[in-house]
Amino acid sequence: MKKEIILIESRDAAFRDLILKTPVGEKLSTCMQCGICAGSCPVSHEMDYNPRQLVRMVQLGLKKEVLNSNTIWICTTCFSCSVRCPRGIRPTELMETLKPIAIAEGIKNKNERFDGVFSDVVRKNGRASEFLLISKYSLKEPEMIKQAPFGLSLYSKGKLPLAIDKMENTRELDTIFKLSEKAEKKESKETGMKIEKEEPETDK
Ligand code: SF4
Numbered sequence: 001m002k003k004e005i006i007l008i009e010s011r012d013a014a015f016r017d018l019i020l021k022t023p024v025g026e027k028l029s030t031c032m033q034c035g036i037c038a039g040s041c042p043v044s045h046e047m048d049y050n051p052r053q054l055v056r057m058v059q060l061g062l063k064k065e066v067l068n069s070n071t072i073w074i075c076t077t078c079f080s081c082s083v084r085c086p087r088g089i090r091p092t093e094l095m096e097t098l099k100p101i102a103i104a105e106g107i108k109n110k111n112e113r114f115d116g117v118f119s120d121v122v123r124k125n126g127r128a129s130e131f132l133l134i135s136k137y138s139l140k141e142p143e144m145i146k147q148a149p150f151g152l153s154l155y156s157k158g159k160l161p162l163a164i165d166k167m168e169n170t171r172e173l174d175t176i177f178k179l180s181e182k183a184e185k186k187e188s189k190e191t192g193m194k195i196e197k198e199e200p201e202t203d204k
């Protein structure tokens with residue numbers, strides 16, 4: 001977790017207001033910083049800022065720090081925080097609201113790259129395949145080579161099957177992805193945000 005002094009001058013009221021106007025922003029100002037979300041989060045130790053801190057930072061309009069943090073990409077959308085928040089705030093949805101804004105701002109994050117690979121694999125196969133995920137992500141993230149011994153050890157213990165479990169019919173899934181892309185484009189037109197994404201691969 002980051003320990004740093006954030007200057008008050010870095011507040012961006014327009015960013016805060018933009019988030020407060022989204023569906024998840026409705027209850028955001030009621031956060032009492034109880035920390036139940038952070039205590040429930042299984043991956044907060046990997047985050048620059050835990051969910052409690054992120055909520056507070058959004059309240060303060062700390063746009064640069066929020067959008068550049070790895071928190072929004074590390075979140076596994078497990079919903080523990082949203083289910084447990086006594087104020088009905090939904091940090092999970094807050095993360096999902098912040099992602100397209102970070103992309104629209106051109107902020108690069110290697111965790112975002114992983115999200116892209118994950119979506120691509122699920123879209124084509126209907127299921128996540130560890131083998132496909134690791135191999136495709138390794139092509140985009142050269143540092144993954146350091147994980148090769150770990151991958152081999154998993155494979156030798158039968159924990160990394162090479163067989164790809166594919167859904168029989170991925171047409172409906174593809175329709176869901178297309179509808180979501182359409183909704184994203186509509187939203188980006190309405191909010192004036194330009195969302196750039198890598199095109200999914202076409203080796204179907
Ligand atoms: S659980 Fe809810 S009220 Fe408590 S810190 Fe997290 S967001 Fe705020």
Ligand code: SF4
Pocket residue numbers: 037040041042043044051074075076077078079080081082091092095
């Ligand atoms: S949804 Fe994300 S932020 Fe919330 S507890 Fe799960 S991993 Fe943590």
